[in-house]
Amino acid sequence: MADPRAALLPLFRAAIGAAFGAEHADTDPALRPSAHADYQVNAALALAKRLKRPPREVGQAIVAALAPNAIIERTEVAGPGFVNVWLSLGHLSRELAAVAATPGLGVVPAPRPDTVVLDYSSPNVAKEMHVGHLRSTILGDALARVLEALGHRVVRQNHLGDWGTPFGMLIEHLLDGGAEAAEHSIADLNAFYQAARQKFDADPAFAERARRRVVMLQGGDEDTLALWRRLVDASKRYFARVYTLLGIALGDADIAAESLYNPMLAEVVAELRERGLAVESDGATCVFPPGFTGREGEPQPLIVQKQDGGYGYATTDLTALRYRLRTLGATRLIYVVGAPQSPHLAMVFRAAELAGWLAPPARAEHVAFGSVLGADKKMLKTRAGDTVRLIDLLEEAVTRARAIVDDKSPELEPDERAAVARAVGIGAVKYGDLASDRVKDYVFDWARMLAFDGNTAPYLQYAHARIRSIFRKGGVPVPEPRSIALAAPSERALALAVLSFPTVVGEVGELLAPHKLCGYLYELATSFSAFYEHCPVLKAATEEERASRLALADVTARVLARGLELLGIEAPARM
Numbered sequence: 001m002a003d004p005r006a007a008l009l010p011l012f013r014a015a016i017g018a019a020f021g022a023e024h025a026d027t028d029p030a031l032r033p034s035a036h037a038d039y040q041v042n043a044a045l046a047l048a049k050r051l052k053r054p055p056r057e058v059g060q061a062i063v064a065a066l067a068p069n070a071i072i073e074r075t076e077v078a079g080p081g082f083v084n085v086w087l088s089l090g091h092l093s094r095e096l097a098a099v100a101a102t103p104g105l106g107v108v109p110a111p112r113p114d115t116v117v118l119d120y121s122s123p124n125v126a127k128e129m130h131v132g133h134l135r136s137t138i139l140g141d142a143l144a145r146v147l148e149a150l151g152h153r154v155v156r157q158n159h160l161g162d163w164g165t166p167f168g169m170l171i172e173h174l175l176d177g178g179a180e181a182a183e184h185s186i187a188d189l190n191a192f193y194q195a196a197r198q199k200f201d202a203d204p205a206f207a208e209r210a211r212r213r214v215v216m217l218q219g220g221d222e223d224t225l226a227l228w229r230r231l232v233d234a235s236k237r238y239f240a241r242v243y244t245l246l247g248i249a250l251g252d253a254d255i256a257a258e259s260l261y262n263p264m265l266a267e268v269v270a271e272l273r274e275r276g277l278a279v280e281s282d283g284a285t286c287v288f289p290p291g292f293t294g295r296e297g298e299p300q301p302l303i304v305q306k307q308d309g310g311y312g313y314a315t316t317d318l319t320a321l322r323y324r325l326r327t328l329g330a331t332r333l334i335y336v337v338g339a340p341q342s343p344h345l346a347m348v349f350r351a352a353e354l355a356g357w358l359a360p361p362a363r364a365e366h367v368a369f370g371s372v373l374g375a376d377k378k379m380l381k382t383r384a385g386d387t388v389r390l391i392d393l394l395e396e397a398v399t400r401a402r403a404i405v406d407d408k409s410p411e412l413e414p415d416e417r418a419a420v421a422r423a424v425g426i427g428a429v430k431y432g433d434l435a436s437d438r439v440k441d442y443v444f445d446w447a448r449m450l451a452f453d454g455n456t457a458p459y460l461q462y463a464h465a466r467i468r469s470i471f472r473k474g475g476v477p478v479p480e481p482r483s484i485a486l487a488a489p490s491e492r493a494l495a496l497a498v499l500s501f502p503t504v505v506g507e508v509g510e511l512l513a514p515h516k517l518c519g520y521l522y523e524l525a526t527s528f529s530a531f532y533e534h535c536p537v538l539k540a541a542t543e544e545e546r547a548s549r550l551a552l553a554d555v556t557a558r559v560l561a562r563g564l565e566l567l568g569i570e571a572p573a574r575m
């Protein structure tokens, strides 16, 4: 229990119960960090409304009912009815020393861990990964790290789009190019896809071949499957390059592609029919989850079997969901997918509830996200108007970062500069994606992402490296965590910021909102700057003060590095 609020919570609940009766004892005191005190309690406002009493009076009553204790130094009623709280110095410095002594920095495993099945990245075979897949990959990776840090079991599922009608034309195009030319042509996946599409649209004979090929693929024809596998493998190699460059742990073992569910689709549709959920409509088989209607109020279908007997995206998603619950034992299903797929996923979740597959305690959540925009506020494109190749984008990030690092840190060896440039460039792209509320669109802006001030990865990485440099410069070892004296106000503020870390990580795991961790790390780095400005560390007045401040600096650096690690971002020791 590193966050002092964990200790304050029961004290305030007890006080509220004592002042207003046991039925109010479960009121959330709403303890928030505050610029006016260590924390501010908001409960009086909500209670006042409920009790129809003046908020300040309610605040006074809470303060009066607080039993004397070793944690709180002082309280006062402030403003319209807030209660300001100051912690006792002894408690604060003991908690901080305790946090400094644990590798988890106060983050403790959840009492009832979930089995989380996390669907993210999920690009499509024989197509360029687009920036939407980049967002899904970055967000999903950060959430996986945070949930694991909170003690949950995370099963990563890369739901590759490797099945469906486009494969007919892709395979025929592959055959047209000749077997040897194949590796060449699929090297540039987008061009390959577009060429196939063009032929499909222009040449009826080709289109017919493509249609026959789909039937062969679905019928399990060995030669066709071999060609399909070549396409899939070439794409997997490309995706693996992107993941490696991003430093993201998504391997072949995490791939659970659409084709995996192929043998189970018929059974799922049969089960939906038996339960009376799937019905015939215009020759297709559909589920109509109640509450989903089109523009004219007409019920919206989830098509589970097409007129021609084929299955589509929705059937695969229903089947995957059932598999994740039954076979993988998921208690929490998370889908990191762009916001436009929100209606689709909502219908899939509802249908799965109606089918009885998805039932509490298991729950499904769509982690929706907005688009990445160019400077023109339209979807990000290259100057020529093409889709941005992810590999190019990431390589450009590292190149731009290298120029900055060469300029700022000429004293580092070239090898180290290359490593730092990679950390800064990739970190900037990831942080740019994670730092704002994910449901909003954001503008991709190199200058802002790579800036060394503001809420950016380079700023946090630099703040971390600067703390590490204090130890290098002073030639001092990292001190043993022990009681940390917190005399100056900026020391105290920094200590409180450090102690909030576990609460923030818990919130990110609950709300699936990594931007809250970004905002927190930015505030922590800012608190450190204020502390460092006001409190000499290596030149502290006494040996004791110096040791204490070094310990505070060290624990701050560790929280920064750990926080960045949870976001999938490296924190080099020197920059």
Ligand code: ARG
Pocket (backbone or CB within 6 Å): 119, 122, 123, 124, 159, 160, 161, 317, 320, 335, 337
């Ligand atoms: N492959 C899909 C796309 O590119 C994303 C898949 C998301 N996951 C899912 N289970 N539907 O749009």
